[in-house]
Amino acid sequence: MAPTLKEVAKEAGVAISTASGILTERPDSWASESTRKRVQEAANRLGYEANRYARGLRIGSFQTIGLLVPDLLNPVYTVYARAIQEALEKAGYSLTVEEAKASLKGESAAVKKLLASQVDGILCFFMDMKAHEKLFTKQKNNNLPMVFFGDSYPNSGIDNVQIDFGRGTKEAIEELIKLGHSNIGVLYGYHPVPKERERADSRMEFFQTVLSKHDLPFPESNLLKSGHTMQNAYDRFKEYLDSTDPTDRVSAVFAINDILALGVMRAAIDHGLSIPEDLSIIGVDNTPMSQFSPIALSSVGYPIREIARTATDFLISRLQGDKEAQREVMFSTHLVHRESIAPPAVEVV
Amino acid sequence: MAPTLKEVAKEAGVAISTASGILTERPDSWASESTRKRVQEAANRLGYEANRYARGLRIGSFQTIGLLVPDLLNPVYTVYARAIQEALEKAGYSLTVEEAKASLKGESAAVKKLLASQVDGILCFFMDMKAHEKLFTKQKNNNLPMVFFGDSYPNSGIDNVQIDFGRGTKEAIEELIKLGHSNIGVLYGYHPVPKERERADSRMEFFQTVLSKHDLPFPESNLLKSGHTMQNAYDRFKEYLDSTDPTDRVSAVFAINDILALGVMRAAIDHGLSIPEDLSIIGVDNTPMSQFSPIALSSVGYPIREIARTATDFLISRLQGDKEAQREVMFSTHLVHRESIAPPAVEVV
DNA sequence: CTGAAAGCGCTAACAG
DNA sequence: CTGTTAGCGCTTTCAG
Numbered sequence: 101m102a103p104t105l106k107e108v109a110k111e112a113g114v115a116i117s118t119a120s121g122i123l124t125e126r127p128d129s130w131a132s133e134s135t136r137k138r139v140q141e142a143a144n145r146l147g148y149e150a151n152r153y154a155r156g157l158r159i160g161s162f163q164t165i166g167l168l169v170p171d172l173l174n175p176v177y178t179v180y181a182r183a184i185q186e187a188l189e190k191a192g193y194s195l196t197v198e199e200a201k202a203s204l205k206g207e208s209a210a211v212k213k214l215l216a217s218q219v220d221g222i223l224c225f226f227m228d229m230k231a232h233e234k235l236f237t238k239q240k241n242n243n244l245p246m247v248f249f250g251d252s253y254p255n256s257g258i259d260n261v262q263i264d265f266g267r268g269t270k271e272a273i274e275e276l277i278k279l280g281h282s283n284i285g286v287l288y289g290y291h292p293v294p295k296e297r298e299r300a301d302s303r304m305e306f307f308q309t310v311l312s313k314h315d316l317p318f319p320e321s322n323l324l325k326s327g328h329t330m331q332n333a334y335d336r337f338k339e340y341l342d343s344t345d346p347t348d349r350v351s352a353v354f355a356i357n358d359i360l361a362l363g364v365m366r367a368a369i370d371h372g373l374s375i376p377e378d379l380s381i382i383g384v385d386n387t388p389m390s391q392f393s394p395i396a397l398s399s400v401g402y403p404i405r406e407i408a409r410t411a412t413d414f415l416i417s418r419l420q421g422d423k424e425a426q427r428e429v430m431f432s433t434h435l436v437h438r439e440s441i442a443p444p445a446v447e448v449v
Numbered sequence: 450m451a452p453t454l455k456e457v458a459k460e461a462g463v464a465i466s467t468a469s470g471i472l473t474e475r476p477d478s479w480a481s482e483s484t485r486k487r488v489q490e491a492a493n494r495l496g497y498e499a500n501r502y503a504r505g506l507r508i509g510s511f512q513t514i515g516l517l518v519p520d521l522l523n524p525v526y527t528v529y530a531r532a533i534q535e536a537l538e539k540a541g542y543s544l545t546v547e548e549a550k551a552s553l554k555g556e557s558a559a560v561k562k563l564l565a566s567q568v569d570g571i572l573c574f575f576m577d578m579k580a581h582e583k584l585f586t587k588q589k590n591n592n593l594p595m596v597f598f599g600d601s602y603p604n605s606g607i608d609n610v611q612i613d614f615g616r617g618t619k620e621a622i623e624e625l626i627k628l629g630h631s632n633i634g635v636l637y638g639y640h641p642v643p644k645e646r647e648r649a650d651s652r653m654e655f656f657q658t659v660l661s662k663h664d665l666p667f668p669e670s671n672l673l674k675s676g677h678t679m680q681n682a683y684d685r686f687k688e689y690l691d692s693t694d695p696t697d698r699v700s701a702v703f704a705i706n707d708i709l710a711l712g713v714m715r716a717a718i719d720h721g722l723s724i725p726e727d728l729s730i731i732g733v734d735n736t737p738m739s740q741f742s743p744i745a746l747s748s749v750g751y752p753i754r755e756i757a758r759t760a761t762d763f764l765i766s767r768l769q770g771d772k773e774a775q776r777e778v779m780f781s782t783h784l785v786h787r788e789s790i791a792p793p794a795v796e797v798v
Numbered sequence: 799c800t801g802a803a804a805g806c807g808c809t810a811a812c813a814g
Numbered sequence: 815c816t817g818t819t820a821g822c823g824c825t826t827t828c829a830g
Contacts, residue, residue: 102567102591104806104807104808105807105808105809106807106808114815114816115815115816115817115818116808116816116817117809117810117811117815117816117817117818118815118816120808120809120810121809121810121815124808124809126809126810128810129815130815131815132815135815147564147583147586147587147590149564149565150565150807150808151506151567151806151807151808152565152566152567152808153502153505153506153511153567153807153808154506154806154807154808154809154822155807155808155809156502156808156822157500157502157503157506157806157807157808157821157822157823157824158807158808158809158810158821158822159808159809159810159822160822162502172527172530172531173524173527173528173531175522175524178521178522178527179522181521182521182522182548182550196545199531201531215496215498216498216499216501217501218451218500218501218502234496237496238496241496242451329737330737330738330741331737331741334741362738362741362742362743363741365741365743366740366741366742366743366745369743375743388678388679388680389679389711389738391679391715392679392680392683392711392712392714392715393711393715393742393743394711394714394715394718394724394742394743394744395743395744396715453822453823453824454823454824454825455823455824463799463800464799464800464801464802465800465801465824466799466800466801466802466825466826466827467799467800469824469825469826470825470826473824473825475825475826478799479799480799481799484799499823499824500822500823500824501824502823502824503806503822503823503824503825504823504824504825505806505824506805506806506807506808506822506823506824507805507806507823507824507825507826508806508824508825508826509806
């Protein structure tokens with residue numbers, strides 16, 4: 101239905117190869133200015149747009165890269181996605197994004213789609229990298245360039261960009277300790293990974309390291325697991341508050357991302373607590389919502405757009421044939437101090 | 450690089466046409482169970498995935514539909530996008546989304562991309578529908594099914610789904626009036642439309658209608674225009690507060706969407722106002738963030754997912770050849786009353 | 799079931 | 815510049 105090259109050529113009264121050469125601006129097109137003009141005008145008149153799939157089929161590339169993210173409902177990933185899209189656009193690539201919808205099953209389905217979608221390269225945020233062996237065999241067999249966010253796959257030739265949550269987490273927890281907190285909880289749950297890999301998240305590990313460095317206990321009951329939505333965090337923390345004696349209750353919670361932190365905050369408020377007097381809260385990602393929240397959320401931030409650009413640049417260089425050794429770059433994090441933290445209330449017994 | 454049908458057929462020792470018939474589950478494939486199995490296994494072994502673009506080229510459809518949204522950084526559109534994607538998936542279609550990035554120029558670019566992308570149909574949220582004549586000629590010439598969100602294009606055969614902001618806006622404003630507010634401001638700015646179409650947004654019109662029905666004045670100075678981000682709304686309202694005598698200051702503001710409302714709220718807080726005592730705020734969209742905000746935001750809500758499904762169903766039926774008369778369906782809105790509104794503080798002069 | 803052949807829209811090489 | 819040709823990977827038809 102849409103006009104084809106053939107029709108444009110006919111309309112302009114030129115050969116199809118001439119039209120092709122002009123419209124794709126091939127350097128060896130010797131067309132004169134007048135024919136050029138004639139072809140361009142014919143194309144415009146007909147509303148011609150090259151069929152990129154036919155072209156892709158022919159040249160062996162659809163100039164598209166795939167992005168896998170866990171959950172687009174978490175705003176941090178839409179920020180990533182946009183930064184990636186912008187970086188790719190400059191290089192002439194399109195982006196197609198697949199989301200895992202925060203489930204392992206969804207992640208597998210998304211990986212499968214990505215593999216089937218004829219992309220030239222792949223960018224991945226995994227919840228559970230280990231679950232995708234197929235991806236790696238494909239990568240090896242077909243030499244499909246990939247770069248990972250947060251996961252490292254040694255000796256694979258797969259570049260990756262890492263976020264070192266060490267500094268930010270340390271700053272966050274030590275800030276809480278300095279404020280006088282000693283009973284600190286952590287809420288996680290974004291990643292629905294299998295049990296055996298469950299506590300591998302570096303944010304959790306750093307959290308516990310800092311605690312023990314300061315000789316603070318960390319009872320199992322301070323480890324709160326929830327689902328990945330605000331509602332999940334809300335429900336989980338509500339349940340915690342309802343079932344915990346106020347004397348034992350944590351005076352601060354570190355949530356593994358901002359939306360979870362906001363769910364915790366809302367649950368605390370509905371429980372009658374004042375933030376930050378009765379409960380200090382810190383999130384991670386430093387999304388705009390943390391800044392604009394009516395009780396501004398302290399959050400561990402990192403340079404999202406720069407990270408996205410770096411990963412994209414890695415991928416693009418591989419697409420252009422770069423055979424350098426596997427690259428791995430680490431970005432640092434830092435605490436952004438806002439209203440949601442304060443010294444713990446004096447215990448009124 | 451990726452395995453082709455030919456290779457699979459060879460691996461399984463069958464004819465290429467047989468393999469095709471089996472893998473696409475063509476009903477007229479007379480293959481025996483054993484050949485079927487052989488082909489499936491060969492495909493798995495090689496990691497075969499049909500090249501959907503080659504197929505699309507052949508069958509004349511890429512089974513893809515395009516979605517145009519103003520700005521994915523506004524969470525309401527990611528909710529829409531996901532609902533649409535899910536509805537399409539059931540029908541065997543893929544979704545490709547283009548965003549205008551909240552600029553008219555971006556919108557034109559996005560429309561252009563959509564037109565060039567060989568989609569089978571298009572779903573659109575426009576900021577400025579009138580700016581895209583090309584779309585309509587394309588639609589007419591190529592019979593490309595489209596459905597619009599919020600815009601109606603009479604006698605075009607383009608189905609649309611509308612949101613009637615009348616009821617929700619009325620409820621919102623009358624609730625404010627009932628609470629005792631008489632000096633109510635409105636903040637808008639999402640749509641960067643040309644001057645002459647600027648005040649056409651139905652939310653604004655309803656707002657003013659309700660005001661005048663209650664004989665309330667609406668000075669031009671209560672009409673606040675900002676950009677489309679939280680930061681924009683924040684800056685705009687901060688400026689308003691800084692430049693307005695407290696005696697003249699609005700006691701309530703109706704913002705055209707939730708993220709703008711939250712920007713206003715934060716600006717008010719930073720100005721030393723208490724919410725809702727010193728300022729009542731109402732948003733629109735009823736996104737999760739309004740519910741979980743530490744000061745929960747009252748918001749005009751509507752059934753997003755149902756709207757998305759309806760539009761998608763319209764499109765799918767058109768794709769299946771439905772020639773019914775142009776459809777138009779209207780969804781209603783209602784106020785969700787939360788913490789951000791209260792009677793105005795007694796004037797302490 | 800096989801094998802051949804055509805064609806979707808495009809690029810690219812080549813002889814005129 | 816033209817016109818032809820081949821082929822990207824696939825579907826589909828048709829004679830064996």
